[in-house]
Amino acid sequence: METTLPLPFLVSVDVPPGLASSEGLNREEVSCLGCVFFDATQKNLEKLLSHLRQHSAEFHVFLDATALESRDGVVSLLDHGARKVFVQPERLLDFAEFGRRVAPAVTKLNKVSAHIKHGLLLKDFDQRGCDVGALMESIKEEKLPPVYIKPISETVYDHFVDICSQIRAIPVLPSTVLTTKKDEAEKKLFVPKLFSTSWTSEREDKLLPTVVCDERGVSLGLVYSSEESVAESLRTQTGVYQSRKRGLWYKGATSGDTQELVRISMDCDNDALKFVVKQTGRFCHLDQFGCFGDLKGLSKLEQTLTSRKQSAPEGSYTKRLFSDGKLLRAKIMEEAEELCDAQTPEEVAFEAADLIYFALTKAVGAGVSLSDIEKNLDAKSLKVKRRPGNAKGQWAQKESIADGTVEEAKEAAKESSLPLTSAPATEKHTAPDTQRISMRRVGASQVGEAEVSKTLKRPSQKSAETIMGIVTPIINDVRQNGDKALLSYTHKFEKATSLTSPVLKAPFPQSLMNLPPETIKAIDISYENIRKFHAAQKEDKPLQVETMPGIVCSRFSRPIERVGLYVPGGTAVLPSTALMLGVPAKVAGCQKIVLATPPRADGSITPEIVYVAHKVGAESIVLAGGAQAVAALAYGTESVSKVDKILGPGNQFVTAAKMHVSNDTNAGVSIDMPAGPSEVLVIADKDANPAFVASDLLSQAEHGVDSQVVCITIDLDEQQLKAIEDELHNQAMALPRVDIVKGAIDHSVTVLVKDVDEAMRISNEYAPEHLILQIKDAERAVDKVMNAGSVFIGQWTPESVGDYSAGVNHSLPTYGYAKQYSGVNLGSFVKHITSSNLTAEGLRNVGEAVMQLAKVEELEAHRRAVSIRLKTME
């Protein structure tokens, strides 16, 4: 803990008189000295604590607490920020845990033992009859750094200061020394003289180099001080220095860029001063803030925000933040969440910078400066009574989700005795039952459907800007440096450092797809069902329509030649996704199928994926994931084949990379759709089995913490609702991925509605990836489905059958994109080509219309292409 003195002396202020005045301390006397010394007694303790509360970051407070009897009093002083407290030597052991912040106070040096290492206060020092030589010797022998000496009142201070300077002790001077000196001129120069008797200048002119800093310690420049300039500075409380050419220099006197003096201190070997100032305008005579250049980082941000607050250009975003408290609040929350989710050092730096920007905007808007914040931090760092540091209120549950172990959660759940109550309009079951895994309830009739939609907002993802900022350099790197870059990202993200080639080419060796027969059987069954369903989507023959006599329009399909299939492999290995993409690609007749999937840390690929790749006739497997795999597929590398279309789900990095390459016209690649974190919406009525409902919700919640599940209950009473919630909690606690489930459930919701129509309206607005209908006459409700990726009808249709084996595709639009996209299907692997075939009669029938429209558009060549033919028929 920092207790070094910024000055070569301490000023002792009378207590309580100094504090009793309304102003507290006389600012001019002590503020620039930065250090103050008090006598603490039981009587003035409260006043001292109140003073410390306000000023401990500003002043370094030293206290003689020998008159304080209770330990608690001393601890409170330390806790409130006292830098050093002196106690009787015999009580030292009692405060050993506070290290150098507690030191002994003695009246005679020989009472001190050699083991005292945190300095000491020699009080009631009487210089008369003092043998300075013996004192020096004693201090040297005891090797006690540093020694503070407080004289008894009759001492003649000038002489006392000289003695202290000789023995290199720190004088503690009563404040009266500054105010009772008879001679005004002498009084004025007393403090500067204290400085100058302590400083040593190696320069001929005896000036002292002086570093000028702002309150955050950012250096503004180097100047020189003399005893006179320091005196002027203290008198005017502004920056006054000694110019080597022009004498006394009152900073800002001509430029207007003045300085308010905050503090003067001296360096460790007394040969340089530091002036801390509040600078108006700029310090440097050149067009820059300080002599070492302009501000940067946090200081620069603060400068910009302050100037924006005073006057911002039209359309300034920062200005909008200052005037829109709600927006600022939302941004702070959003950025805090993104910082929590950040993983790599780059992401953390990126997100922390965003959060700091918004936090500082809040501070500047409230008139709080960075240095106020830093003072607060310093004051906190001086606290000795530690709080447990647990998260509070609504964050307590999030904390347990992020960090708690399953066992801890189970224990806490057992301890939690408060039952769930019936649902008010919108209520989060966190406070009373913190460890219970439960979804927030929202009553649609209480809050209205518009509010329900807001509540069903998907968990926030990183902003597009943030994600693009991460994936773009990766894509560019792979594009430019091919295999080498691709491999380096696989080493980095997958930790597969032994991998030397990023591609596994067909034919795949049998040794890489050795599987138990039951797995082969499961894959084969699923393969066949998926094949059948997708083959049925094939058009047998071209579609043909005779629109007019002699005019035949046709549409026929052709497979996309080269397809890249992304199989996710971050949080779970998904061979089923290889099936969902590979089988339709094969059915469609794509000539080149390239799979890409992140390898395991040993560089290998899950044998199930190799087996599927083999079955669908893949040309190769790219052993890479994330943005780097997408870039390799889009542009090709030395060993990865370029493709025409990239399909497959993935996390935010994969999705952003797909968007990026599909927007690059040079890449010549398209993508399927935005397929992100899995989600499910279950509609349940009184007929639904609570255990089935909970199991479906959990099946998607276990995909990732960014998944969201929604349960719309139709006209259920409290007991029925609780039955689903109990099932959800109990089943979840038994799952191996319970920690992931907790994260997903945390932003999942149960919506209470009255009837099927209300449920369907909300569902269509949400546009879920998966919609499960566990209601009476589920089939009839399908007519009302307008937006959904895939629908699961009735109690015997769990969503997981669609994930694996029923035959439908599980690669589906999420995040509400089911409103405009279809899931992967056979059509995703083909393109449609149209044709027209006219006879002479056909051209005669339609010719006039074509020529007239060409005329309207003033495209004469278009018109003539028809007229030239019609003429030949005349």
Ligand SMILES: NC(=O)c1ccc[n+]([C@@H]2O[C@H](COP(=O)([O-])OP(=O)(O)OC[C@H]3O[C@@H](n4cnc5c(N)ncnc54)[C@H](O)[C@@H]3O)[C@@H](O)[C@H]2O)c1
């Ligand atoms: N909608 C669908 O049809 C569907 C189907 C299956 C899976 N999914 C979803 O797909 C997602 C799969 O995600 P996943 O993470 O498990 O696997 P993933 O393969 O999509 O992503 C893993 C890759 O992300 C990259 N990555 C990770 N952290 C990174 C970082 N900080 N910076 C840059 N790149 C980074 C790495 O390259 C890694 O290989 C899940 O959200 C799952 O729910 C959706």
Ligand SMILES: N[C@H](CO)Cc1c[nH]c[nH+]1
């Ligand atoms: N439910 C996921 C699509 O959102 C797909 C999947 C693969 N394995 C299990 N589930």
Ligand SMILES: [Zn+2]
């Ligand atoms: Zn699934």
